[in-house]
Amino acid sequence: MNRRSFIRNTLITLPVLSSTSSILSACEENEININYDGKIIIIGAGASGLYAAHLLQKKGAKNIQILEASLSYGGRIKTLSGFADFPVELGAEEIHGNNNVFYRLAKNAGATFTDESTSDYYFFKNSLKNEQQANTDNDFIAASNLLNNIANYSGDDITVQQHINNIGINVALHPYLNAQIGNEYGTSNQRLSMKGIAEADNLWTAGDEDYPVANKSVLSVLEQNFATIISKIKYDTAIKSIDYTSSKIILKDQNNTEYIADKVIITVPLSILKSNYIAFNPGLPDSKMTALNKLGMDAGMKVILKFNNRFWANDLSSVFGTGAVPEYWNTALGRTNSNYSILTAFILGEKAETLTALSETQIKNILLSDLDAIYGGTAASSGFLAIHIQDWTKEPFIKGAYSYPKVGYAGAREALAEKIGDNLFFAGEATAVNGHFATVHGALETAERSVTELIATIK
Ligand SMILES: Cc1cc2nc3c(=O)[nH]c(=O)nc-3n(C[C@H](O)[C@H](O)[C@H](O)COP(=O)(O)OP(=O)(O)OC[C@H]3O[C@@H](n4cnc5c(N)ncnc54)[C@H](O)[C@@H]3O)c2cc1C
Structure with missing residues (x-):
């Protein structure tokens, strides 16, 4: 799972444990x-x-x-070496919260965390928007309200998609909600229980912030x-x-x-x-x-793409699309001083099921077209250098994401x-x-x- 803090930002963060015994x-x-x-x-x-x-x-x-x-x-913890001058995570990447045993083990091992100030970007209604621009769109605001209120859901046990339909969110924002909810939970909104994730959010005690490991x-x-x-x-x-x-x-x-x-x-x-x-x-x-x-437990893959130029904003954390890939993130940010332009495509559920049947070249072409559509022009396809696909469905003893x-x-x-x-x-x-x-x-x-x-x- 990746970056769930958005949907958990109403919960209280517990203090970081710092004494030796608390490791x-x-x-x-x-x-x-x-x-x-x-x-x-x-x-x-x-x-x-x-x-x-x-x-x-x-x-x-x-x-x-x-x-x-x-x-x-x-x-499901696996690292790609040699693709860049820092380890690229092919499975688990971020520590979700600072009040949990994984955070304590990471601190014990001398881990530091990326601390850049970052922004998310959104592609919907045919244009790429920064946070400020997205927040002028009433449909985006309605989708954000839904995200912020997941923990408050107390209705029937229905799918997340049924809940979205019941609330009446504009279909233009459905891919965004799928990226933020279904994809994060390893599936798609059509398959995920709304009550199940509301319950999980209320039980969560691990802390709110995400901690991507920077130095190892x-x-x-x-x-x-x-x-x-x-x-x-x-x-x-x-x-x-x-x-x-x-x-x-x-x-x-x-x-x-x-x-x-x-x-x-x-x-x-x-x-x-x-x-x-x-x-x-x-x-x-x-x-x-x-x-x-x-x-x-559905299909899931990360596709790591390297380019000869950075065509996205320097402060990009994630960009949420409407096509084959729900979310890309800026992998090198805070992990290297070198000028690496690397994006990680995070694809789970039905979208991953479609891609898993295709060849590396087909997947590459689909992703580059997707990025060209998001960024306009051919920056992605003309600047492409290398690809690495980690398809967790094809790992014989994992067979999926989570x-x-x-x-x-x-x-x-x-x-x-x-x-x-x-x-x-x-x-x-x-x-x-x-x-x-x-x-x-x-x-x-x-x-x-x-x-x-x-x-x-x-x-
Ligand atoms: C793409 C992706 C991104 C993720 N991102 C994050 C993240 O950012 N942060 C986070 O906290 N979590 C993340 N996760 C989830 C996290 O990786 C897993 O929840 C966690 O690693 C699971 O650990 P586990 O010990 O339960 O299972 P696993 O790590 O799957 O270990 C089970 C082991 O059992 C072995 N095995 C299977 N069958 C047999 C058999 N018959 N005999 C012997 N051995 C067998 C497998 O080979 C495997 O080594 C992510 C997962 C994926 C796939």
Whole structure:
């Protein structure tokens, strides 16, 4: 997820924690030594899997292993090196708020944040407008009011698009609202529950501002904090079956290699659980199977474009369009002193589904035409230098962007998060029940929850 502060600006920002001890999360601060030598396997080496292992190790679990299907750690945190003289984020990019464990881990790793004063730009009714110009348009003002009042929504469980239609927002502003809501939540307004996002906004406690890391990659924040855990990862190990019929859990990977554990924490993305890639024996309880259908995880991609000139305003944060790409942002801003002209196209949901079927050249041509239309002329197509496409749908063990609430979502995350017996635990962003789903800090918090649950089962 990216930049959600716009829709959360009515909430209160909590103070930044600064003392050394506050670098630690509440779960870490609760120092106990469980002295446990049973085998704990964590499936998945994304943010939640790494943090769960880190917490367990700190608390005295002696026999931890992480099984990771791909050839690298980080999951939906991934960095592109060599494209520019700074790391370009292909997955998670910003820390949403300063009152959460991800912010504290980043500070612990010496992260600094971009602090430029920036402006958003809007393309609607056939012209590009700055904030001041947009705010003279009554339809834009009505759309902004809707955005500012998401948390106050108390109506039926309908889609965001139905709510927009009910309010009567001019269709010229529907793409903008899709960029700010549906796209941010990993889908489109037609598929997203209005009640679900209002509820999430009201639960949110992570802080209001967004913090794009300026001086290092997001992956290096994990590397620096979890250095001792990374050696415990077994890569290229895709778990295909989990037999929990007895007190020892038997896992099998794609080569039929067996792993036996006393406790297992499953952190795989929602899409992997939905796809039935992992065969559970016995099958997952009905409550979890129903929950899987109540949440969505759609296609998602970032396309990084490099140009030989900057044809956008120097202070551009994001530009919201009406075409193939809901939002582009100014990737180099605050991250380098060099004269890089790089935009990140952020495309999720139905629009990403369309692009994922196309070739790199087709995607490039569509995006350059889109930018030429926004900026007028041929600045984008004539100044194009390079492209990098990160299509998360094509990552075989991610298969999409992140989880979102569909109409009928109620109770789904709670059911998904629930442990089975005393040895099977569930973490990962989709299991965040506190409104922090679809974020890194949300994923980290689920690790804390699952570790707390696991420790409570050790007699
Ligand atoms: C394009 C994009 C932009 C984003 N931007 C932001 C942002 O700016 N800020 C923010 O806070 N969040 C952002 N997010 C969301 C954030 O990246 C995720 O919520 C978070 O990283 C999820 O962590 P996780 O541990 O739950 O899952 P993952 O990171 O997906 O980790 C799960 C791991 O499980 C592995 N796995 C899957 N199946 C198996 C199997 N069968 N056996 C073994 N291993 C398996 C996967 O390979 C993966 O490594 C963004 C996400 C995307 C896609």
